[in-house]
Amino acid sequence: xxxxxxxxxxxxxIWINGLxxxxxLKSAGRVRCGSHHARRKDLSLTPRTPAEEPSPARREPPxxxxxxxxxxxxxxxxxxxxxxxxLDGGRPSGVLGxxxxxxxxTEVADRLMTAxxxxxxxxxxxxxxxxxxxxxxxxxxxxxxxxxxxxxxxxIVEIRRGRTGGxxxxxxxxxATAAAVRRTLVPRWPELEQLFDLRGLVEGMAARTAALxxxxxxxxxxxxxxxxxxxxxxxxxxxxxxxxxxxxVVTAAGNPQINTLSRDLLMRVSLGFPTEPYGDxxxxxxxxxxxxxxxxxxxxxxxxxxxxxxxxxxxxxxTADVIRAMLERGLNASRDS
Numbered sequence: 001x002x003x004x005x006x007x008x009x010x011x012x013x014i015w016i017n018g019l020x021x022x023x024x025l026k027s028a029g030r031v032r033c034g035s036h037h038a039r040r041k042d043l044s045l046t047p048r049t050p051a052e053e054p055s056p057a058r059r060e061p062p063x064x065x066x067x068x069x070x071x072x073x074x075x076x077x078x079x080x081x082x083x084x085x086x087l088d089g090g091r092p093s094g095v096l097g098x099x100x101x102x103x104x105x106t107e108v109a110d111r112l113m114t115a116x117x118x119x120x121x122x123x124x125x126x127x128x129x130x131x132x133x134x135x136x137x138x139x140x141x142x143x144x145x146x147x148x149x150x151x152x153x154x155x156i157v158e159i160r161r162g163r164t165g166g167x168x169x170x171x172x173x174x175x176a177t178a179a180a181v182r183r184t185l186v187p188r189w190p191e192l193e194q195l196f197d198l199r200g201l202v203e204g205m206a207a208r209t210a211a212l213x214x215x216x217x218x219x220x221x222x223x224x225x226x227x228x229x230x231x232x233x234x235x236x237x238x239x240x241x242x243x244x245x246x247x248x249v250v251t252a253a254g255n256p257q258i259n260t261l262s263r264d265l266l267m268r269v270s271l272g273f274p275t276e277p278y279g280d281x282x283x284x285x286x287x288x289x290x291x292x293x294x295x296x297x298x299x300x301x302x303x304x305x306x307x308x309x310x311x312x313x314x315x316x317x318x319t320a321d322v323i324r325a326m327l328e329r330g331l332n333a334s335r336d337s
Contacts, residue, residue, distance in 0.1 A: 104139055108147035111137065113156060113180035115271050116172050118326045119278030122235050127157065127167040136272055172280070173329075181330035184271065189327070192269065196320040199265045200313040203246075206262060207296060207312035210252035211305040218252035222297050229293060238286060239278045245293055246276075249312070252300065269319060279322035289318060 112127070121127055127148070130141045137144075148167050151157045154176040157167040185192070210218070225248055229241035250262045267274050279285065292315045299308035 104143050105146040105150065108137055108139055108143055109150040110180040110184045111271055112147060112151060113177050114184040114326070115273050116151075116156060116169055117177050117181055118270075118323050119172065119239075119280070120270050120273045120275045121169050122239065122278065123169050123171055125169050125236060126164075127169065129166060136274075178330040178333035181326055182334060185323070185327045185330070192323065195265060195269050196317070196323075199269060199319075200316045202258075202261055202265060203250075203316050204309040204313035206250045206253045206258050207300065208305040208309035209255070209258070210249050211300045211303050211308040213254045214252040214300055214303075218248060219297075219301055221248035221251070222300065226293055226297055230290060235278065235281045239276060242278075242289065242293075243276055249296065249300065269323070277319050277322045279325070285318065289315070 112133075115121060127133070128136070130144045130148075133144045134141045148157065148159075151167070152159055154174050155170060156174055156177070158170050159165070159167055222245060225241055225245035229238060229245060232238040232241055246262075247259075250259050253259075263274070266276065270277055292311055296308060296311045296315065299311055
């Protein structure tokens with residue numbers, strides 16, 4: 001077993017950097033315990049180096065945002081509650097925060113492998129270029145090159161030359177993927193669960209608003225995307241049509257700030273990448289998504305705000321299920337090894 005691996009033989013006692021992962025395992029109905037306990041592993045991020053900090057002479061005392069008094073009224077609704085949990089104090093998200101670990105290239109490679117596993121990028125698809133990836137993950141292009149080289153070494157991507165060259169996804173899962181998924185998702189899991197909840201609330205609100213404000217042009221855009229989704233022949237076409245449909249729904253709400261919030265939440269649940277996790281090519285899931293797209297379109301067209309919101313909230317649990325299944329697969333691979 002490599003130094004980066006965690007020996008997980010007792011799923012009822014997984015502790016990583018002080019994080020008890022049993023809540024996830026219990027919710028998935030997979031708690032099993034043998035005669036061994038998992039060894040603890042420190043996955044904490046490396047703090048900024050002294051050179052990155054302002055000098056003592058110029059450092060100003062931190063400003064604290066006012067906090068709610070202990071006896072203040074609780075948040076009025078679920079959206080306010082979850083927004084407070086995720087955005088409290090303006091702290092940067094752990095999911096989207098800059099990569100700061102002992103080996104930055106290892107963290108980048110892990111995040112890319114996990115993004116490919118959950119379907120951010122599909123087999124046959126070209127990864128974003130070095131410059132774009134460096135900007136998304138807040139690392140240097142040299143780090144991106146090293147990380148891509150690691151993915152190439154384990155057979156996840158292949159490098160093509162020429163005008164359309166770049167790193168292309170060969171497969172979504174290899175023997176190296178399970179450990180990368182665990183290292184990426186387990187430390188982030190509490191925040192991801194909050195984000196799944198928040199995203200459902202926000203997309204439900206957007207759909208309700210779209211039903212009240214949509215125009216004929218909005219309905220035409222939704223209809224075109226829905227037809228493209230129904231006629232898709234490959235997974236990549238499904239993913240593109242799905243994105244176009246949900247963009248049209250959010251746009252119909254008529255508030256650019258809702259678009260911005262929706263896109264921000266997408267990037268957070270997608271580990272910092274601007275694409276919807278799409279999982280494996282599953283005909284049953286595709287048919288479920290198609291039926292929900294049609295129902296959502298009909299509700300918005302009929303100006304049935306409550307029905308539209310309810311459908312949207314339920315629909316976005318599909319993404320959470322994809323990511324949850326990948327984490328479970330990674331944990332099971334550790335148990336079986």
